[in-house]
Amino acid sequence: MLKKILKLDEELAQDVPRSHKVHSVAALFDTPDEITHAARETSNAGYDKFDVYTPYPLHGMDAAMRMKDTNIGKFAFLAGLTGITVAVSMIGWMSGIDYQNIIGGKPYFNLTASIPIMFELTILLTGLFCVFGMLLLWNKLPQISNPLHDTNFMKYASSTRFGVAIEAEDAQFDVEKVKAFLAGVGGKDIEVVYYPEENIQKTSPIFEKKFIYLLIVVAVVTALGGYGAIGKLVNILPFDWMHNQFRVNPQTRSDIFKDGRSMQRPVDGTVARGFMPYEYTGMPDSLVKLLSNPVPMNEFSIERGKKQYNTYCSPCHGYFGAGDSRMNNQFPNPPTLHSKKVRDWADGNIYNVMTNGQNVMPSYAKQISRDDRWAIVNYIRVLQRAENAKDTDLP
Numbered sequence: 001m002l003k004k005i006l007k008l009d010e011e012l013a014q015d016v017p018r019s020h021k022v023h024s025v026a027a028l029f030d031t032p033d034e035i036t037h038a039a040r041e042t043s044n045a046g047y048d049k050f051d052v053y054t055p056y057p058l059h060g061m062d063a064a065m066r067m068k069d070t071n072i073g074k075f076a077f078l079a080g081l082t083g084i085t086v087a088v089s090m091i092g093w094m095s096g097i098d099y100q101n102i103i104g105g106k107p108y109f110n111l112t113a114s115i116p117i118m119f120e121l122t123i124l125l126t127g128l129f130c131v132f133g134m135l136l137l138w139n140k141l142p143q144i145s146n147p148l149h150d151t152n153f154m155k156y157a158s159s160t161r162f163g164v165a166i167e168a169e170d171a172q173f174d175v176e177k178v179k180a181f182l183a184g185v186g187g188k189d190i191e192v193v194y195y196p197e198e199n200i201q202k203t204s205p206i207f208e209k210k211f212i213y214l215l216i217v218v219a220v221v222t223a224l225g226g227y228g229a230i231g232k233l234v235n236i237l238p239f240d241w242m243h244n245q246f247r248v249n250p251q252t253r254s255d256i257f258k259d260g261r262s263m264q265r266p267v268d269g270t271v272a273r274g275f276m277p278y279e280y281t282g283m284p285d286s287l288v289k290l291l292s293n294p295v296p297m298n299e300f301s302i303e304r305g306k307k308q309y310n311t312y313c314s315p316c317h318g319y320f321g322a323g324d325s326r327m328n329n330q331f332p333n334p335p336t337l338h339s340k341k342v343r344d345w346a347d348g349n350i351y352n353v354m355t356n357g358q359n360v361m362p363s364y365a366k367q368i369s370r371d372d373r374w375a376i377v378n379y380i381r382v383l384q385r386a387e388n389a390k391d392t393d394l395p
């Protein structure tokens, strides 16, 4: 049944033409015990270029074959060492010798500052070396097939039976002796495996001249095309999106102006559009109070003022203006906004403190827009009114 499903009794459909160069001698076994025994005998007989092929992993096979530890650890260590050496010498040369630059008062070459790069290059090279090492050294790219493929041996060794193949590369390899040896340890269907003809004659397709020429042509065409499009075409009318035009660049010389500078100060007294100059800086309170509040006292402006007050003022003045700040003595505690002084102040005076700051309190003119500052004044008025509610306020 199994044989039928696996089509084991049929001839191999696409047997590739084989040369006369021997790759290995292979034998099949029927049970796991037989193959384990054979593997042990093979390594005992001193063969070391051989491999065992089984449809599923067999416990104890590594020991029977006397498999040596892989070299991948040493390989990775050397790759990492290369990485760290490259990093240290690169940074040492660049910042220590070639382009000395004082950064933060540290020595030109600073080990601690270089550690991230050393770490990165170490793992980068370890990773790359291991991946490409695996592909080229262990997986033997660019060779993309193994002579054991498409043999009767492999057909069974990968399905219902177990196989061992002793390779011709082994120092004591001799076809007849190996055949006799395998028969002696109980091997059946002993088969000499030859290299496929194409494996010997042809180099891998990626090394064919045609392919390499094609690669070069594609590289040159892409490079020239990219350079032409990005470096040249965009500077030619009408593709240049007007980036070539007569103009004066900032921070350059210009003969248009007397002082030879391209950048000029605005004429004295100029007011930018949409900008409202504040002319009360340094004015006495008696004058400041003449400023009138342009933002009407209504639900909307109070809500707006509350939001802005809670954001900008409450960290110091507290949510209700009592001066009990969250900053709690990390900054001079501000006075209460419910004092008689502030209650008696005109809106303009409060606005003026926000705009100019007062002693240690900084100006908030840059953070809070003009109208929002007036809205905050409205909200402070609400806080003050709430603090001084009277019985008669109740309906």
Ligand code: HEC
Binding pocket: 309, 312, 313, 314, 315, 316, 317, 331, 332, 333, 334, 335, 336, 337, 339, 341, 342, 350, 353, 354, 358, 359, 360, 361, 362, 364, 368, 376
């Ligand atoms: C960084 C903390 C801090 C922030 C934030 C802050 N203030 Fe002040 N404020 C103070 C201090 C401190 C004083 C007292 C300054 C002084 O010594 O005259 C003060 C004083 C004031 C006064 C004058 C009180 C008086 O009796 O002289 C007003 C009004 C005022 N702040 C309103 C505001 C408003 C409105 C905001 C939000 C836009 C605000 N403050 C944000 C710290 C702050």
